[in-house]
Amino acid sequence: MALETTADKPAPLRQISQLLDGYIGRLGTVWVEAEIAQLTRRQGVCFLTLRDLEAKISIDAKCHVSVLDGSPAPITEGSRVIVNAKPSFYAPRGTLALDLREIRPQGEGALLAQLERRKQFLAAEGLFDPRLKRRLPVLPRGIGLITGKNSAAERDVLQNARLRWPDVRFVVRHALMQGNGSALDVMRGLSELSAADAIDVIVIARGGGSVEDLLPFSDEALIRAVHACSTPVVSAIGHEPDTPILDLVADLRASTPTDAAKRIVPDVREELAGLASMRERSSLAIRALLGREIQGLSALRSRPVLATPTTLVDVQQGLIHEARDRARRSLGHRLDRAGDEVGHHLARIRALSPLATLERGYGVAQLPDGTVITSVGQVDAEAEFTVRVSDGLIGVRTLTTETIRSASKEGDHG
Incomplete structure (x- = not known):
């Protein structure tokens, strides 16, 4: 109401x-x-x-x-x-x-929602796993480039890469970068380049655009083809705000085609400067090492043992000579004492020798059978026997015998 x-x-x-x-x-x-x-x-x-x-x-x-x-x-x-x-x-x-x-x-938000769902679905399968990302070669033998024909992206990649490394070799495959059939065209170029042995890295480049323009680079079939590609793939689609799903599955994401050119080949000037710097550092390191070793050798040579390296040998040689002389003297003394002892023994032996007694004018009478005559009772008249003197034997015939009483016996009888 x-x-x-x-x-x-x-x-x-x-x-x-x-x-x-x-x-x-x-x-x-x-x-x-x-x-x-x-x-x-x-x-x-x-x-x-x-x-x-x-x-x-x-x-x-x-x-x-x-x-x-x-x-x-x-x-x-x-x-x-x-x-x-x-x-x-x-x-x-x-x-x-x-x-x-x-x-x-x-509008665009709904499209982004659809892409977000696709992204989550592919991520759940592990297609974006960082562990699957492959490192780009430092200096590729050949670079495959998939881009639009006569596009600014193509010029940016080729010119900037050749400025950095003049000898870089490109194999370019032109493809539609927008609209129906674009994803299929890019996949065809990707298949051709990945089959080439001399291609070490593949770049997919486009110069930015709206969400609708970049839809082919979020196509599920293309994403799976890049994931299965045996050659490292660089995504260079659009500018910083643009993030198609291709950026997530690629081995390397470049913010722009120019950035891709800078990241796929080294800068020859920087490399030459680096080599010069390394050569200089190596030379300085070698000179420093040699200087330290020379100083070490000088320090070693200045030590007494190396300044006169025969010192220890001379000392030991002197000790050896002294020991030798002492040995010689000791041996000489022992030989002299032994010679004296031998002389003494020889003199005693000679003194006790029957020959020495014979030399003093004594003789030993022996019967023909060799029996030593010690008593006149052993010899008969006209008996023959021998007398041994110091230098030979004398044949003797008995003429007479006479018994002589010894002084010791006479003392005993008295």
Whole structure:
């Protein structure tokens, strides 16, 4: 029922606010298409300003942060969205607002949401695993380039790479970089280049563009082909803000074609400077090493043992000579003493020898049978016997015999 008021009987403002709150509360939830003009996060709550796509109309909205984070694509200021909201009227201030229950991106946002789902699906399969990334060769024998014909990307890669390394060799395969058939064309060039033995790295280059322009480089078939490629692949698609799925599966992501040229070949000037620096450092290191070794040798040679290396030998030789002389003297003394002893023994032996007795004028009488004659009773008259003297034998015949009493016997008898 309509509220009846007159100038004489006006309605209080609070009544109008209550009626508006009731009317809006009965409206229920609605789907609204709008653009996000402003977005603020504060303590788990997001405050937004929604703006009509054509008219200059805007309205405040709010939601829990989980509603915004639950969107399939990132929501930022300027995003076109469709929201499910419950209108609410704040009576104390008389302001209208929307309580958001769901946010769905539209236009480019929806496309980004689709790409995000594809990205998550491929990541779950492990296609983006960093452990699968291969290192690029330091100096490739040949570089395969897949790009648009006569494109700025082609010129950037070729010119910058040749400026860095003039002898670099490229094999270029032109392909569509946009529109239907682009992904298939790139896959065909990728297959040809990966089959070539002299190609060590493949670059896929394009000079940026909108999300729609870059869709072929997020094609699932192309992503799987790059993942299966046996040759390292460099993705050089677009500029820094552009991140097609190809960037994630490639072995190396270059922000621009120029950046790719700088990263696939070394700079010959830097390499020559590096070689010169290494040669200089090596020379300095060798000279320093030789200097240290010369100083060490000088220090060793200055030591007494090396200054006169025969000192120890001379000392030992002197000791040997002294020992030899002592041995000689000792041996001489022993030989002299032994000679004296032998002489003494010889003298004693000679003194006791019968021959020595014979030499003093004695003789030994012996019968023909060799018996020594010690008594006159052993010899008959006219008997023959021999007398042994110092230098021979004398034949003797007995003429007479006479017994002589010895002095010792006479003493005994007396």
